[in-house]
Amino acid sequence: MKHFILLLLFSINLFANESLINKINFDTNVGADFLTTEESPYKKEARGDWNRLGKQTISVGILSLGTTAMLYMLPESFTNWDRDDIKDINGKWESNIKKGPVWDHDDAILNYVAHPYVGATYYVAARKSDFNEFDSFLYSFAMSTFFWECGVEAFAEVPSIQDLIVTPVFGSMLGEYLYRQEKKILANDGKIRDSKLLGKVALILIDPIGTFTNLIGFKDTNIQGAWTVVNSQQIEDGIVKNKPILGLTFASTF
């Protein structure tokens, strides 16, 4: 009950005139300076880049396998996954689908923070592939419902009604907010409060699927990486000395 009261209080805040939502209602032209009119994601009829979205979807598949492995290693008390059941995989998926969906008893953090974030990452993947808000919601809905909840996760547990609704519905709201935040950061030369590091971390968190897609070679932005040796100048006993440092250069161009 207390979680719903918190959610309710948060939502009431949305209705206040000086509420959070007014603060996040950004100028939709933000970032337009680096996008041509044709490329602008804010135009009403987005065309949708299926090729890019396809690559993002493959990335999600690879990421999900990793996530599944990670969740499998986490304590059962956290995930509510029964490892013995997972071992008996034959028929488990069908049985879980037939039982579901049910109201789960997972931690509120998992249900109301982690799931909306995952829904948001799906949404951002579609939005950045030039799909409009409704289409991006559909993508988030399809991925969270058919790929994860009734797909991968159904091998381990009965689909959850909260996850089926919270992930795409609140995930898409959060996703649109993050998508616009990303435009603001990029318009600010990739910085948050003059910090390039903060900006970079935020950009990765906003679009982890896109970041991962680039890392595995589906480049739609120009990412360059190389081992480098540079000389570091250090002063020892009043004498300037050059000391070699091995490093990894990692740069991206948006």
Place this chain on the structure above:
Amino acid sequence: MKKILFLLVTVISLSTYSKDYSVNIYTGFQNGNWRIRDVSEKESLKNGAYHFSIEIEKELYEHIYFLGGIAYENGYKLKNSQGSYDIIPLYIGGRYTYHDGAKWNPYISGKIGYPIFTNKKDINLNNKEYNGWANFALGLTYLDKYMMELGYKQHITNYAELNDDYDVRLFSISIGYRLY
């Protein structure tokens, strides 16, 4: 009943306080079944129930709307029991519209909330912290004023005698009207 009226007044007061909002009302019928958690056994509800809800809608972005509201669902009567109860779900959710501004505007909505059990007759329900209510719907808006909706609803109950979770699943048909 006082609590319900208080909540209703709160929702309506908030709507008059805020800008850029709409207030929607819905009514309709629903029917379905309940079943014990992790057991295949299921039973139909004895009668269809009617529902009524009032909600506030606010446009967050184009095609994306936030919803918050209160509903009243009457007449949950189980086949093998004389007992019955009503629920008052408090919920928040979202609506995603396909074509804002068009005469016919399809939408998808999802809501999640907490059901308050009320009007219990010959039935002893446990109050569990994880009680919940959820609603997923496909709908059409006509002239941005009238709505018709097909929905799937679910809530969870826990009978004190059996201490078992029961998932109650229903399909609903609703009509709605945008007050302003």
